[in-house]
Amino acid sequence: MATTTQLRRAVASSYLGSVIEYYDFLLYGTAAALVFNKVFFSSLDPLVGTIASFGTFATGYLARPLGGVLFGHYGDRLGRKKMLILSMTVMGVASFLIGVLPTYAQAGWLAPALLVLLRVLQGVAVGGEWGGAVLMSAEHATTRRGLWASFTNAGAPSGMVLSNLVLTATTVVVGNDALVQWGWRVPFLLSVVLLGVGLFVRLKVDETPVFRSARTRPPAPLVDVLRHHPRSLLLAIGVGLAAFVVQSTLTTYLLSYGVQQGIERQSIVTALTVSSALAVAGILGWSALSDRVGRRPVVLAGAVLMAAYAFVLFPLVDNGFILVALVLGQSVLHPMMYGPLAALYSELFSTGSRYTGASLGYQIAGLGAGLAPLLFAQVQKSTGGVAAIPFVIAAFCLLTVVCTVVLHETSRTSLTGDGDAERGTGQLATPPGAHGADA
Template sequence: MFGKPLTVVIYMPNLALKPSEIRASLPEEEGPAMGNPSSAPPRTPQLRRAVASAFVGSVIEYYDFLLYATASAVVFDKVFFSNLDPLAATVASLGTFATGYLARPLGGIVFGHFGDRLGRKRMLVLTMTLMGVASFLIGLLPTPEQIGTLAPIALVLLRVIQGIAVGGEWGGAVLMSAEHATGRRGLWASFTNAGAPLGMVLSTAALSGTAALVGESAFLSWGWRVPFLISIVLLGVGLFVRLRVEETPVFAAVKDQARRRVPLADVLRHHPKPLVLGVGVGLAAFVVQGTLTTYLIAYGVQVGFTRQTVLNGLTLSSALAVIGILGWSALSDRMGRRPIVIAGALVMAVFSFALFPMVNSGSAAVLTLALVIGQSVIHPMMYGPLAALYAELFRTQSRYTGASLGYQLSGLGAGLAPVIFAQIAAATGNNATILISATMAAFCLLTAVCTLTLRETSRQDLTAIGVPPGGADRDQAASATA
């Protein structure tokens, strides 16, 4: 059953929320980013703008980033690596996709540095511009037939730029929401996480829609470029929304102190434990995400399902996952981040051993049920609260850097897990699913232990972990851990 190597297809759909639904769910007023997060006094509508900006910006950023992911599986192996045999071309194409994930921590460090020194808003405008321009240029790239090996080299370079941009986007988008309001911080910060899968829905629809309109031959010739060229239009929309948001009040209160510091050095010196534990807290969520939304497509097809059957199940489970992300994040404001994340990790550790037997049942309904349970119910327990949790682990002067670096390092799990699991399947044959499930469970247990080691952060006043002049840095840095 495992004699043939798996071809990994990138697909990570999610629910498309209408603008009216988004506006209706956003707060008209909210408390300031100070004091007790459960009882904050009223403030201006800037929170609503900040959350909308974070959500819309995340959708656009991940449309561009994940558009490449889908194209790498269905287009680039034929366009940029056609001189290789099919398997080698697929590996090469997916290899360029992986470079984007490897570049994301660098983006977190670079934009985190300047975001902690100059402000969150400036960096978010820059990351969006960088991503939009890089995606637009991919749409204009000549083919190897026109410029030879410079074509795939330019493709990899632009993919690295995309990775750097998206690596700097997440932390700033989360902080724009989290630092504008501490009340219900888990819910508002999680809109950034909910934007990523919606971006994937749009990118997949753009590619498949273009292919359906122009036909397979024209699509491979020039049609694939259209979704990338659309990025320049989305860039204009995103900048219009983003430029209307003011800088966060939490950063504004410490910006003079922030400019005198080196954020990365501050994180490594005063927050090493929260950083390391933060990576562990997020790792299982990303490994599971890569398994459910990438590896399982190839595996499902290999065991007899049509690709469309698997994608239909993923579409439904992803639509429901948005509700899960927002719902579990809101509950974490009441129950705490730790109980939700730990419960999700432990339940997923058990469910990982039921996942593949359900897929192997041969029933499309059972396959869909497995995806809904895994992606819509359990995974959001681990993933949803991460946005607020990472923001709460670091003080204002280095929060952008610390949160971005922790999240992006753990995010490597989503990029590497499908490749590693495909290699396990090729090497071990019939024992592969047991080993893959055991690996998933091990990462889940690691996440549970790391989360248990952290103190609860949901009641953390973000201004209280800033550093007053002459303050005791190390004592405050230690307050985030047990």
């Protein structure tokens, strides 16, 4: 009973923590697409201002691998729980401070400079959060690891729903003009309330039994990953990269593009909120299926279908079907690529360096989410359209297909012990003929 109770607490804590982290992190993406180009880059041409706004958005993703290494190191040495409390605190404080920043009109260049600094802190925090949150669920689970670990990934669209609901409510109350002037601050200031709730829940979760029973803890987990798991790390990056490119295309770039096409801003935010809410079910459903048929078949199917869908996405938006475009993309196809990654990444590394390895692989792949809107905005500016963008998305999906084919099936790998990630031994042994990624 104690084990079941702790699993439930761990899953709830991971999900809620992820919701809060991504509320803060993705709120910035929505604000970058709709508001920040006017608030912090008002002296620039509108399209150039949008590119600059997406540039600051990208800095958060660039900082995420650093957070993965820093929090991963101490999470592998001192424990998952301590680092998760710290990551949540850093994120909440940074988001609150964004809400009190001066604008460009008030402070000149200092305003965007401080914005970039706080965005970096956000990136470091979320870079440390994901790996620990996934391991809190995965290392407490004895069965259905794909499902339980995916609650952390489900926190991302849930955080998007929450941030959009708060942003929508703020817009309704204060109006569009006031939103640009000062209303955008309200969702960021509310972060301090969410921080209090999240810390209350997280403090009730015990350290994972897998970490407590680990036989060895490498003094330098990053060195251990690079020395003993280099192939796993590279394949993890390749498997996840397309999922992140698609994620930010759907949740960030498409917002800006839709506004340019004359679609009402609130209609886009509403469509994104609906598709994000449905994406939670998609992530949990496809991840549960990966427990039955394996991680690879689900991810492969998602990558192939998304490559084809990329060529339909923009015509749908051009014709005003923004809700259909987002629901099919974000709620159905993207979760196939994204949901199983939580368990898959944790299954590629041994206990002593799992936090570092899973975090680093995930966050380096996550650079695709930060750089894609910036890249696509540049492509649109230089070519005068979006015709080339589906080919870029399809190329990333092809990379995922190749890396997933090369990768061994991980769904039956044990997380107990120090070497089980490579050998596939232990409680949930790898079937005969399957080998670790670095074997």
